Amino acid sequence: MFRPIFYLVKKEFRQIFRDHIMLRIILFVPIVQLFIFGYAVNMDLEEVRLSVLDHDKTALSRNLIESYFASGLFIPAPFASNPGDLDKLIFQGDADMTLWIPRNYSADITAGRPVQLSIAINGSNASLAGRAGGYAGAVIRQETEKILEDIKLKNPILAGRFRRVEPVTRFYYNPELKSRVYMVPAIVVLIVTIISGLLTGMAVVREKEIGTLEQLMVSPITPAQLIAGKTIPFAIISFVDIAVAAVIAVLWFKIPLEGSILLLAGCMLIYLLVTLGGGLLASTVSKTQQQALFTVWFFLVFGILMSGFFFPIQNMPQWAQLLTYLNPLRYVMEIVRGIFLKGSTAQDLLPQIIPLLILGVFTFTAAVLRFNKRLT
Amino acid sequence: MISADIDTVPKTALDNTDSSAPTDFAVLANKLTRRFGNFTAVDHIDLAVKPGEIFGFLGANGAGKTTAIRMFCGLLKPSGGEAWVHGLSIKKKAEVIKRKIGYMSQKFSLYNDLTIYENLEFYGGIYGLKKSEIKERSKELLDNMGLQEYRNKLTSALPLGFKQRLALGSAMFHRPSILFLDEPTSGVDPVARRIFWEMIYELSENGTTVFVTTHYMDEAEYCDRVSIMVKGRIAAMDSPAELKKKWNGANMQEVFLKVVET
Numbered sequence: 001m002f003r004p005i006f007y008l009v010k011k012e013f014r015q016i017f018r019d020h021i022m023l024r025i026i027l028f029v030p031i032v033q034l035f036i037f038g039y040a041v042n043m044d045l046e047e048v049r050l051s052v053l054d055h056d057k058t059a060l061s062r063n064l065i066e067s068y069f070a071s072g073l074f075i076p077a078p079f080a081s082n083p084g085d086l087d088k089l090i091f092q093g094d095a096d097m098t099l100w101i102p103r104n105y106s107a108d109i110t111a112g113r114p115v116q117l118s119i120a121i122n123g124s125n126a127s128l129a130g131r132a133g134g135y136a137g138a139v140i141r142q143e144t145e146k147i148l149e150d151i152k153l154k155n156p157i158l159a160g161r162f163r164r165v166e167p168v169t170r171f172y173y174n175p176e177l178k179s180r181v182y183m184v185p186a187i188v189v190l191i192v193t194i195i196s197g198l199l200t201g202m203a204v205v206r207e208k209e210i211g212t213l214e215q216l217m218v219s220p221i222t223p224a225q226l227i228a229g230k231t232i233p234f235a236i237i238s239f240v241d242i243a244v245a246a247v248i249a250v251l252w253f254k255i256p257l258e259g260s261i262l263l264l265a266g267c268m269l270i271y272l273l274v275t276l277g278g279g280l281l282a283s284t285v286s287k288t289q290q291q292a293l294f295t296v297w298f299f300l301v302f303g304i305l306m307s308g309f310f311f312p313i314q315n316m317p318q319w320a321q322l323l324t325y326l327n328p329l330r331y332v333m334e335i336v337r338g339i340f341l342k343g344s345t346a347q348d349l350l351p352q353i354i355p356l357l358i359l360g361v362f363t364f365t366a367a368v369l370r371f372n373k374r375l376t
Numbered sequence: 377m378i379s380a381d382i383d384t385v386p387k388t389a390l391d392n393t394d395s396s397a398p399t400d401f402a403v404l405a406n407k408l409t410r411r412f413g414n415f416t417a418v419d420h421i422d423l424a425v426k427p428g429e430i431f432g433f434l435g436a437n438g439a440g441k442t443t444a445i446r447m448f449c450g451l452l453k454p455s456g457g458e459a460w461v462h463g464l465s466i467k468k469k470a471e472v473i474k475r476k477i478g479y480m481s482q483k484f485s486l487y488n489d490l491t492i493y494e495n496l497e498f499y500g501g502i503y504g505l506k507k508s509e510i511k512e513r514s515k516e517l518l519d520n521m522g523l524q525e526y527r528n529k530l531t532s533a534l535p536l537g538f539k540q541r542l543a544l545g546s547a548m549f550h551r552p553s554i555l556f557l558d559e560p561t562s563g564v565d566p567v568a569r570r571i572f573w574e575m576i577y578e579l580s581e582n583g584t585t586v587f588v589t590t591h592y593m594d595e596a597e598y599c600d601r602v603s604i605m606v607k608g609r610i611a612a613m614d615s616p617a618e619l620k621k622k623w624n625g626a627n628m629q630e631v632f633l634k635v636v637e638t
Contacts, residue, residue: 004501004504007502008502014489018489210488214481215481216502218479219499220475220504
């Protein structure tokens, strides 16, 4: 029962270690990726050029403007004399963000009437814009909270008419908003996804191409043994890569690993059901390694873009947000970041672990069934 | 699948309704049929191969030879009819059959990035052989083939003729009693083909049944019996001598052309 699996795994490792290009993909690409994302990709907000048009010209409006520049995130851009000029500044690239404070700002706010501020952000870099917008909103909330406190002291009855200001929690676990802290754990996920999903699929299809799969199919090995023989090597390699990436993350990038390593390993094992299953599924619909590559790549790009890795999920339109619930990467990103940055426990992560497990079991079962059908 | 065809089980199988019936023959087919959509690749073929026989399976490209072999080996399910390999139904006992047969296709199915020994070890391993058995058999095989000193060389470095014999060696490694060879000699030079056929004779003398498809009519002469397939049907089947007499041909080449043209 286990002897054929042993020889299948042994053969697979021999082929991997004999193929120097493959070996490089497995060992060096993850490390290079880690360093590139860790150092080169800087999504931190620095120096957002802000142009302000203050039509209110009161102490309150000046307070608001000051708190923007006091954050250190915004630097002054050229001034504008009317709202149309504000837009021009953005179009010409002289400002990244503009703020227009209307005439009745302080009067309205102290009277408890709704206040409208106008903020415009250059959205050509969607990710930066999202973060700058988040920050801009946070500054306003902080400022209004301050005003509210003041009013409460002076006139408690009036204060009751204000709605509670929602707390700002978005950047809590990464207070400096260092993208490195946020990125590196996610890279661990990416590496595992690529290694296990892509290589498994290609390893099966390669045997189709050279005709050895047919030779395996006339032998008494069962589809289950064949699947085990094809997935175990890449699962092992994935774990080696996870370990290497985690060590570099912690020791080199000083990313805290707050949570349990065992929990991390367990969750990755669940996630491997998805990726190995996906790789096998791709191999059943592909005749050549190129086809397998593109099939896996297609889903990989979707999965990554819709995972919250680059773009925050809450910035997506409603239908796209709903779609991300089917994306295993979404859950595993949250799990890995949770374990690394927040020290989340298994209990904390149940809302992510359960859907991931469901998706994993579903994908792997589908792959095994399809694989069985193809072989008989 | 058409179950009505199974009602007409051949005489040898009548005593037992179970699949373990016609053990007198190494391979037995009864109205074996395979369709792909509207196309019938194998059309109600009947044949019986005796143990130890070298059975030649001739036909033009697309005549259905490979489809038939793939059904015997359990790679394809028949659309109709039935066949038995060693008395085991290919529909019901495909997994058991797999332990008893060896298969080699024109692709040779060796791993070029493994050494000669690693290939043998792998094929032995997936058939469940023990490490000691693998060592023993590979030594014997490599000695016979004169490849002992190259055992740690990559298979990709071997000349085609050697690769082909090594492929036969690994298809034989688990000592099957029936060997299915699907155009094993395509693309190999005449000398290498000759050596290859000497290996086949040796296997046959030791009791192995050899079921071989080929395009080479000189190879057809080496077979104990030959069948010629035309468009999915068996158009002629007998010993080469009988066929030549019956079709009035000087050699198998002439016989083949006459059979195909009628």
